[in-house]
Amino acid sequence: MAKKQNFILQLIFTLLVCSFLIIPVFLSALAGITENFFVGIKSGFTLRWVFEVLDLYSETIYLSLIIAIACLLVTLIIGIPAAYVLARIGGRVSRIIEETIVLPVAIPGLAIALALIIIYGGYRDFRSSWYFILVGHILFTLPFMVRSVLAVLSSTNFKELEEGAASLGAPFWTRFLTIVLPNIKPGILAGSLMVFTLSIGEFNLTWMLHTPITKTLPVGLADSYASMRLEVASAYTLIFFIMIIPLLLGMQFLSRKKN
Amino acid sequence: MQKENTSIDLISCGKTFKDGTRALEKINLNIKGGETVVLLGPSGCGKTTLLRIIAGLEEPDDGGQVIFNKENVTKLLIEKRNVGMVFQSYALFPNMNVKENIGYGLKVRKLDTKQIDDRVSEMLNMMSINDLSFRTIDQLSGGQRQRVALARAIAVRPRVLLLDEPLTALDAILRDRLRVEIDSLLRSLGITAIYVTHDQSEAMALGDRIVVMSDGKISQIGTPRNIYFHPENEFVADFIGTINRISGNNLKKFVSFEGQELLFRPEDIEIVEEKNSHITGIVKASFFLGEKTRLIVNYNSTEQLSVEGKFKEEYKIGSEISLRINTDALIELPK
Numbered sequence: 107m108a109k110k111q112n113f114i115l116q117l118i119f120t121l122l123v124c125s126f127l128i129i130p131v132f133l134s135a136l137a138g139i140t141e142n143f144f145v146g147i148k149s150g151f152t153l154r155w156v157f158e159v160l161d162l163y164s165e166t167i168y169l170s171l172i173i174a175i176a177c178l179l180v181t182l183i184i185g186i187p188a189a190y191v192l193a194r195i196g197g198r199v200s201r202i203i204e205e206t207i208v209l210p211v212a213i214p215g216l217a218i219a220l221a222l223i224i225i226y227g228g229y230r231d232f233r234s235s236w237y238f239i240l241v242g243h244i245l246f247t248l249p250f251m252v253r254s255v256l257a258v259l260s261s262t263n264f265k266e267l268e269e270g271a272a273s274l275g276a277p278f279w280t281r282f283l284t285i286v287l288p289n290i291k292p293g294i295l296a297g298s299l300m301v302f303t304l305s306i307g308e309f310n311l312t313w314m315l316h317t318p319i320t321k322t323l324p325v326g327l328a329d330s331y332a333s334m335r336l337e338v339a340s341a342y343t344l345i346f347f348i349m350i351i352p353l354l355l356g357m358q359f360l361s362r363k364k365n
Numbered sequence: 366m367q368k369e370n371t372s373i374d375l376i377s378c379g380k381t382f383k384d385g386t387r388a389l390e391k392i393n394l395n396i397k398g399g400e401t402v403v404l405l406g407p408s409g410c411g412k413t414t415l416l417r418i419i420a421g422l423e424e425p426d427d428g429g430q431v432i433f434n435k436e437n438v439t440k441l442l443i444e445k446r447n448v449g450m451v452f453q454s455y456a457l458f459p460n461m462n463v464k465e466n467i468g469y470g471l472k473v474r475k476l477d478t479k480q481i482d483d484r485v486s487e488m489l490n491m492m493s494i495n496d497l498s499f500r501t502i503d504q505l506s507g508g509q510r511q512r513v514a515l516a517r518a519i520a521v522r523p524r525v526l527l528l529d530e531p532l533t534a535l536d537a538i539l540r541d542r543l544r545v546e547i548d549s550l551l552r553s554l555g556i557t558a559i560y561v562t563h564d565q566s567e568a569m570a571l572g573d574r575i576v577v578m579s580d581g582k583i584s585q586i587g588t589p590r591n592i593y594f595h596p597e598n599e600f601v602a603d604f605i606g607t608i609n610r611i612s613g614n615n616l617k618k619f620v621s622f623e624g625q626e627l628l629f630r631p632e633d634i635e636i637v638e639e640k641n642s643h644i645t646g647i648v649k650a651s652f653f654l655g656e657k658t659r660l661i662v663n664y665n666s667t668e669q670l671s672v673e674g675k676f677k678e679e680y681k682i683g684s685e686i687s688l689r690i691n692t693d694a695l696i697e698l699p700k
Contacts, residue, residue, distance in 0.1 A: 263454060269422055270456030272443045274470030274521055284469075288460035 131347070138341035155341035159330075163342060166326035167349075169236060173322060174305040177243040181301050184244075185251030186294065190286065192252070193259040204256065208249040215310025218245060222315065236320045242311040247304050251297040258293030292360065299357045306350060323349075370398030371434050371524040371557050373419060378429035380414050388414040389581045391429070398434075401551050401558045403572035405565060407604070411581040412561045413529060419559060420527050421446045433524060446525075449518030453530040455510045457502045463513050464489075464498045470521035488516040491550075508539045515547070519554065526551070526558040532567060544570055565605050569593070577601050597699055607631050608696070609670045616643045616690075631659065631671040633694040642687030646670065651680045662686065 138156065141149040160167075188207070192200045210218055222242055227233055264286055271281040287294075309324040316325050323346060330339040373396040380389040389411040396402050404412040417423040419431060421443035431439045438446055457466050467488050471481045489495045492512040497505065505513065511531060518526060531547070532540045548571055551558050562568055568575050569589040577584040577592060577600070585592055585601045596602035609629050613622030639645070646662035649669065658674035672688060674680050 262459075263456070266452055266454055266456045267458060269443070270450070270452060270458070270517075271469065271473075272422075273420065273448060273450035273527075274473060274517065275444050275447070276469075276473045277442075277444050280473055285458055285460070289458070291460075 134340050135344045135347060136340075137337055138344035140337060143337055143340070155335075155337045156344065158338055159342045159345060162338075163323075163326045163330070166321045166323045167345065169320065170306050170323035173236060173240055173243060174302050176240050177247055177305040178298055178302050180240070180244050181248050181251040182294070182298065185248055185297065186255055186287075186290075188248075189252045189255035189259060189293075190282075193256055193264070204252070207252055210245045211249050215242075215246065215308075216314055218242065219311045219314030234317050234320070239312055239315045239320060239322065242315050243305045243308055246308060246311055247301040250300045250304065254297035254300060255290055255293040258290045262289055264289065296357065296360050299353055299360065303350060303353045303357070306353075307346075369434075370555065372396060372398040373525065373557065373559075374430075374432035375415075375419070376430040376432065378415070378418050378425040378431065380411070380418060380423060380429075381426055387581060389418075389425075391426075392583055394576065394583070394586070396557060396559065398557055399555050401560060401571060401573045403560045403562060403568040403575045404578060405562060405568040405572075405575050405604075406578035406584075407563055410578040412563075412578050414581075415578070416527055416529055416559060416561045419525070420448050420450055447521070447523050449521060449523030449526045451511075451514045451518050451526075451528045451531045453533055455514040455534075457510060457513055457517070459502050462499050462501050463494065463505070466502070466513055467517045467520050469517065474521065484520055488520045492516045507535050508543060511535065511543055512546075515550065519550075519556070524557070526554075526556050528558065528560045530562055531560075532562070532564075540567075547571065577604060579604070594696070596696060599698065602628060602696060602698060607671045609634065611644070611664070611668070611670065611690075615664065622692075627690065627692075628696040628698070629690055629694055630696070631673050633691040634670065634672050635689050635691065636672065636675055636686050637689040639687045641689055643689050645685055645687045648680050648682055648684050648686060651682060660686075662688070664688075 136147075137143045139151050139153065140147060141152050141154075192204055219242060222238070222245075223233075226238065226241075232238055267285050267289065268281050271285045276284070307324060308322075309328065312322050312325055313328065316322065321329070327339065327342050327346065330342050373394075375392055375394040377391040377393060378389065379387075379391040381387050392415065394415075404415060406412045414423060418425050418429070421431075421438070421441060425431065425439065429439065430437060433446070443450075458469065461469065464485055468481045468485045471484055476484075486495075489498060492515060494509065494512050494516065497509055497513070502510065502513075514531070528547075532543055535543065544567055551571070560568075560571055572589055574586060575589055575592050576586050579600050584604075585597045587595070592601060592605055596605060602608050607630065609631065611627050613625040613627055616622055616627075644664050646664035648660055649663045650661040651674065652659045652661075657676070658678070658680065660672045660674050660680055662670045662672050664670055670688070672686075680686070
C-alpha cells in the first residue's frame with residue numbers, strides 16, 4: 107500500500123512540474139487560434155490569425171528554413187572533417203582547438219554579432235544579404251556539430267577500424283566513406299538536428315545582424331509581439347512550434363536509440 | 366593457394382617515435398616464404414611495432430628497409446602491400462554484417478559480384494561460420510569474431526598474413542581450440558605468416574621459428590625446441606618455460622660442479638631415494654595441475670626449485686624430499 111501511495115505522490119509531483127512547463131506554451135498556442143483572447147474561449151476558435159501570419163510573415167519562415175538548411179550544410183562540410191582531424195590528433199592540442207571552437211557558445215550572441223558588424227559591416231552587399239546572418243549562425247552552431255561527431259568518434263576505435271580497412275586495400279577516401287562515416291552516423295544525425303533546431307530558433311545574434319529585408323522567424327516573432335495583436339503573435343508562435351517540435355522529437359528518438 | 370610464397374627481409378629496421386621513445390633497435394630479420402614466425406616477448410618489447418613496420422602501418426627510421434621477395438616495399442602504404450592482418454580487437458566493421466566484412470577487401474579490389482560471392486562462401490565454409498553470414502558484428506561471440514577476422518584477412522589472398530595477439534581477448538578453452546584451428550589453417554594455406562604474442566605456449570605451438578624479443582632487440586631466433594633447450598642468454602632462459610638455478614657448491618657428491626651455477630628445467634630434476642640424491646629440500650608449495658603436480662621446494666633457507674612431482678602422488682607441505690638432477694640436461698648459456 108505504501109508503495110502505491112508513494113507512486114501516486116511521485117506522479118502528482120511529475121504532473122505538476124510538467125504543467126508548470128507546458129501551460130504557458132499551451133496558452134500561447136491556444137491564443138493563436140482564439141477569436142478574441144481577452145474575451146476568452148467562448149469567443150470561439152478560428153484559423154484567421156494563422157492565415158494572417160502566413161500572409162504577413164511567410165517570407166521570414168522561408169528565410170529561416172533556407173538559413174537553417176544552408177547552416178546545416180556548411181556545418182556538415184566543416185564540422186565532420188574538423189571533428190575527424192581533432193580525434194586523429196588527440197592530446198592537448200586537440201582539446202585546446204575544441205575549446206576554441208566552443209567559445210562562441212559561451213560569449214553572448216549580441217557580442218558576437220557586434221564583432222561581426224565591426225569586421226564585415228563595411229562590405230555593404232554582404233552586410234545586407236542573408237549570408238551575413240548565415241555566418242553568425244555557423245559560428246554559433248558549429249561547436250554543436252563538432253562536439254556531437256567527436257563524441258561518437260572517441261567512443262569508437264575508428265583508428266583501428268581504419269587500419270583494418272587499409273590492410274584490406276582501401277585507400278583513404280574509401281576508408282573515410284565506407285568505414286568512418288557510416289560508423290559515426292548517429293553523431294552526425296544528432297548534430298544535424300541540433301544545428302537545424304538552433305539555427306531556426308536563434309534570436310540573439312540574428313536580431314543584431316538582420317536588416318528589414320532579412321528577417322528570420324524569431325525576429326519576425328519579436329516584431330509581431332511588439333506591434334501586432336496578441337492573437338497574431340500567438341499564431342506565429344504556434345507555427346514555430348509546428349516546425350520545431352518534430353525536430354525535437356527526432357532528437358529525443360535518436361538519443362534513445364543510442365542507449 | 367599462392368603459387369609463390371613471399372619471403373620477407375628486414376634490414377636494419379629501427380623505430381623511434383615522435384616523442385623520442387625508442388621502440389625498436391635496428392633489427393635484421395629474414396623470414397622464408399611459407400614460414401610461420403612468431404614474435405614473442407613481454408609487453409613493450411617492440412614486437413607489435415615490428416609487426417606494424419612489416420604491415421606498413423609504421424615506417425622504419427631512416428635506413429631501415431622492408432623487402433618482400435626482393436621488392437623494396439619500405440615506402441609502400443599498407444593498402445598497397447597486399448597483406449592480411451588480424452588485430453587484437455579484430456577491428457571488424459560494425460556497420461556491416463559478416464558477409465560484407467569478409468567481402469570488403471574484395472569489393473575494394475573491384476572484383477565482380479559473382480567472384481566476391483564465391484570467395485566469401487568459400488571463406489565461410491573454410492572457417493565453418495556459414496550460419497553467421499547475415500549477423501552483425503555485435504551479435505557475435507569472441508570466438509566467432511576471431512573466425513570472421515581471419516576469414517576477412519585471408520579472403521583477399523594476401524602475400525603475407527600478420528596476426529597481432531589474435532587470441533589474447535579470448536578465454537582459455539577457446540584460446541586452445543582456436544590455436545589448433547589457426548595452426549592447421551596456416552599449414553593448409555602455406556602462407557608466410559607472422560604471429561605476435563606474449564604467450565610462450567602459443568608461440569611454441571604455432572611457430573616454425575620463434576623470435577624472442579626484449580627491450581626492442583632480438584634476444585634469440587630459433588625453432589621452439591632450439592629455444593627451449595638451448596637458450597642463448599639469461600633473458601630467453603627465464604622467459605621461456607621455467608628454469609631452476611642452483612649453485613654447484615650446494616650439491617652433495619658432485620665435486621666437479623664446484624663454483625659453477627647450474628641451470629635446468631623442472632622436468633630434469635627427479636624425486637629419488639635419499640642415497641642417490643644430489644640434494645634434499647622441503648616442499649613449500651604444491652600445485653596440482655591435472656596431468657602433473659608442480660612442487661616448489663626450498664633447498665636452503667632462501668632458495669627454491671621448481672620440481673615435478675611423481676604422477677598421481679600427493680606431497681605434504683613441509684615434508685622432506687630427496688632430489689637428483691639430470692646432469693646431462695643442464696642448460697649452458699654461451700659466455
